[in-house]
Amino acid sequence: MTVPPLSTIGIIGGGQLGRMLAVAAAQLGYQCHIYAPDERSPAADVAQLWTRGDYDDAEAMERFAQSVDILTYEFENIPVEPVAALTAFRRVSPNPEALGIAQDRALEKAFVDKLGARTAPWATVDSLDDLKAAIARVGTPAILKTRRDGYDGKGQARLRSIEDAESAWTAIGERPAILEGFVNFEHEFSIIIARGADGRVVSWDPAENFHVNGILDTSTVPAHPSILAEADEALALAVRIAEALEYIGVLTLEFFAAEGGPVFNEMAPRVHNSGHWTIEGALTSQFENHVRAICGLPLGSTELVAGGAQMRNLIGDQANDWGAILADPRAHLHLYAKRFPRPGRKMGHVTIVG
Numbered sequence: 070m071t072v073p074p075l076s077t078i079g080i081i082g083g084g085q086l087g088r089m090l091a092v093a094a095a096q097l098g099y100q101c102h103i104y105a106p107d108e109r110s111p112a113a114d115v116a117q118l119w120t121r122g123d124y125d126d127a128e129a130m131e132r133f134a135q136s137v138d139i140l141t142y143e144f145e146n147i148p149v150e151p152v153a154a155l156t157a158f159r160r161v162s163p164n165p166e167a168l169g170i171a172q173d174r175a176l177e178k179a180f181v182d183k184l185g186a187r188t189a190p191w192a193t194v195d196s197l198d199d200l201k202a203a204i205a206r207v208g209t210p211a212i213l214k215t216r217r218d219g220y221d222g223k224g225q226a227r228l229r230s231i232e233d234a235e236s237a238w239t240a241i242g243e244r245p246a247i248l249e250g251f252v253n254f255e256h257e258f259s260i261i262i263a264r265g266a267d268g269r270v271v272s273w274d275p276a277e278n279f280h281v282n283g284i285l286d287t288s289t290v291p292a293h294p295s296i297l298a299e300a301d302e303a304l305a306l307a308v309r310i311a312e313a314l315e316y317i318g319v320l321t322l323e324f325f326a327a328e329g330g331p332v333f334n335e336m337a338p339r340v341h342n343s344g345h346w347t348i349e350g351a352l353t354s355q356f357e358n359h360v361r362a363i364c365g366l367p368l369g370s371t372e373l374v375a376g377g378a379q380m381r382n383l384i385g386d387q388a389n390d391w392g393a394i395l396a397d398p399r400a401h402l403h404l405y406a407k408r409f410p411r412p413g414r415k416m417g418h419v420t421i422v423g
């Protein structure tokens with residue numbers, strides 16, 4: 070099952086996660102072939118091969134799969150069926166079942182509930198009437214979230230009372246959703262693990278995540294003591310999820326550190342923004358261990374390099390400050406070479422180790 074160096078890894082998705090995966094793969098002697106709908110993309114810029122195609126173009130996807138040795142994805146809002154169809158030609162890691170669960174908040178919550186996760190009270194919502202019934206069950210304050218395609222706080226509306234039901238339903242575009250009770254938390258954190266083809270699991274130190282306007286701003290390691298106190302329980306859940314899914318690759322879980330223990334928020338079947346610090350801050354990065362896992366190589370140590378690290382995202386115009394950022398000789402600057410710095414767009418990040 071080993072995919073040896075010199076093989077070609079097919080990556081579905083062309084964003085910065087694919088870019089950093091391709092760099093890690095190149096370091097281990099692999100080639101990458103990117104499949105993405107964009108004319109050019111951060112990942113295609115650094116890969117040997119790329120194909121421009123839509124995610125639902127079955128023929129183009131099949132040709133792409135036939136041209137590579139192993140497949141992975143860096144983006145979870147891709148339709149599951151075309152990706153699942155590719156398993157007829159090549160191994161897809163993580164498997165498409167994980168993708169299907171992670172891209173639907175209701176499936177995801179039901180799945181982790183079965184595995185004994187602590188979640189906020191939640192209910193599915195398909196209509197305004199459903200929403201009113203859900204409010205009666207879940208209570209307020211609460212957050213209405215679209216089941217699919219939400220990221221960086223998009224597709225969400227907060228409700229203070231039942232009076233907000235109509236405006237919240239309109240705000241999310243009247244789409245299938247879940248209503249989630251508001252969690253009183255002090256800190257947010259993520260657990261990132263890598264599970265190898267042999268079932269061995271490694272994990273990085275939990276990162277304390279701070280959001281601004283629904284977008285990740287900083288990830289810091291070591292995390293606050295209240296997070297460290299809950300990390301073992303959160304990690305145990307991550308391992309149960311990975312085992313239940315026969316997962317291979319990097320898996321990310323986001324939690325709220327609440328009084329009674331870690332409350333599961335969501336998971337991503339991929340490398341994650343809150344793990345970018347691992348490039349310089351850990352002996353092996355999340356990107357390298359993802360490549361190692363899917364290719365059947367031994368996983369690298371996740372140990373901290375210098376006691377800790379902090380990663381800060383560069384959103385929109387913040388990336389224009391690269392000159393000032395580099396004036397700090399300790400700063401590791403990563404720019405994703407996106408041409409258009411829209412507000413809210415992740416343009417790069419900077420990590421300081423130690």
Ligand code: AMP
Nearest residue numbers: 189212221222249250251252280283335
């Ligand atoms: P999400 O897209 O689900 O990660 O939500 C984006 C952000 O909204 C989270 O990082 C939290 O800061 C906040 N949030 C989401 N769900 C809840 C909740 N149930 N209770 C309190 N805050 C939440």
